[in-house]
Amino acid sequence: MIDVQHLTKSYGPRLAVDDVSFSIGKGEVVGFLGPNGAGKTTTMRILTGFLPATGGDVKVAGFDVFDEPMQVKRRVGYLPESPPLYPELTVGTYLEFAAELRGFYGKERLKRVGRVMEQVGLVGWEGRVLGSLSKGYRQRVGLAQALVHEPEVLILDEPTSGLDPTQVMGMRELMRELAATRTVILSTHILGEVEAICPRAMLIAGGKLRASGTIAELREQAPGGVWYYLEVAGAQDREVGALAGVQMVEPLGIDGDFAKLRVRAPADPRELLFRAAAAKGWRVRALEQRLPSLEEAFIGIVGREG
Amino acid sequence: MKFVFTMWKKELRSYFVSPIAYVFLAAYLLIAGLFFYLGVTLTGEASLRVLAGNLAITQIFVLPMLTMRHFAEERRQGTLEMLLTAPIPLWAIVVGKWAASVTLCAIMFAGTLVFPAVLAYYGDPDWGVMLTSYLGLFAVACAFCAAGLFSSSLLDDQMAAGLIGAVILVPFWLVGRAEALVPDEWADRVRPLSLLYHLDSFNRGVLDSMDIYYFVAFTAVFLFLTFRSLESRRWR
DSSP, X not given: XXXXXXXXXXXXXXXXXXXXXXXXXXXXXXXXXXXXXXXXXXXXXXXXXSSOOSEEEEEETTEETTTOHHHHHHHEEEEOSSOOOOTTSBHHHHHHHHHHHTTOOHHHHHHHHHHHHHHHTOTTOTTSBGGGSXXXXXXXXXXHHHHTTXXXXXXXXXXXXXXXXXXXHHHHHHHHHHHTTSEEEEEESOHHHHHHHOSEEEEEETTEEXXXXXXXXXXXXXXXXXXEEEEEESOOHHHHHTSTTOOEEEEEEEETTEEEEEEEOSSOOHXXXXXXXXXXXXXXXXXXXXXXXXXXXXXXXXXXXX | OHHHHXXXXXXXXXXXXXXXXXXXXXXHHHHHHHHHHHHHHHHOOSSSHHHHHHHHHHHHHHHXXXXXXXXXXXXXXXXXXXXXXXXXXXXXXXXXXXHHHHHHHHHHHHHTTHHHHHHXXXXXXXXXXXXXXXXXXXXXXXXXXXXXXXXXHHOSOHHHHHHHHHHHHHHHHHGGGGGGTSOXXXXXXXXXXXXXXXXXXXXXXXXXXXXXXXXXXXXHHHHHHHHHHHHHHHTO
């Protein structure tokens, strides 16, 4: 659905996006992760046709963004970082304007505005002036504007920034519903958001694509990697370390009789540990696999300075 | 074309749901009333000659304030992103906004129609001249709104856009008085650039195609510059 090859964008001498290539299939939901100023917004603006690229090819739904911008714009819904609202208009007149910009008039326009207001939970808010809305509702109106033409591709730039926790939950719920039927790109610097919504993520930093894959794949790329947590009584950490198949054991602390251990092994050693404990009369209270958090993966890949 | 109408409708609505339109109408009518009073009492003529001439100059300073918000505000609010990612041509946005400002000017002129009514009651005005005077004012409004829109497309700050708009227009006024600054034969060459030079015939009741061309060209050039400036800013 979206195909980006060697995309480059420079603002004067500053390179904002540096040779980024990726492709996103129909119906996929992808999170753009990255620190502020990483090039996420610039990339999205190029995908929507708002900014021209300096180099590279960008195709959305088979149409080149540069050669056939109108075809692309018709198929894309875009919610910029701050919702593009006219503070003096009411919710109703604003959404009618948005529908007209998409070429819907008369009855069709009213039908679409009604449907989209229902979709984002704005029923009964037609008459409210946009300037008086709370951040959460502003965001909903912004989303409604991006959905009014039922786009195949939805591009959301930090859709939950500045919302309170309840609003964040509501927004995520909404995004999950929308994601069921569309291709969605979502940018954020909140890792939990990507874990909650996107099966796949792309890590962008310093204008470069640093990593791409499913959440699990990204986690495995963290420098710490996978490890196993063991709480055991009646065994020294040296004894556990001596078992065949165990690479390294680190003591993490002691709780009464029980020693808390970090076990590293080339292959999953849980069954092996359990058998060994049973044979030697060790008492095991906990044994589980630990993946590094997305935060750890993020910092590991991007680097602390990112 | 329907997108021009969409933009026009939205801009007019924005004018009238905020105080802007009302403040402008009130201020404009106040100034116009003053010129009308002075014109009639000083010349003792039943004509709008003084009023129309002075209003044209007043518009140099008033109209850029009417248009200054257009693109400067869109950019500040982030709504320009919405317009430029919608499948509508850029020229439709420019023309729609220009048409909305010109419409507001037409409404301001409609408010001054009380003056001809007063003149008709007390005197015997020349209706033909009156009509061409209004046509002249309207032509000036079309031209100035285009120039104001251009300055709004250049700058992110509304106030700056308003001031620069006036600064762009002032030379077209002063060039008509160029004989005070440069030798006469130079003044004769540059005088055709002057707004007042072309407005003068409207106020004498003469419709000269050269004057109409002048205002049409003035408007077209500034609308085109607005279009180009918006387009070029995307590349930076």
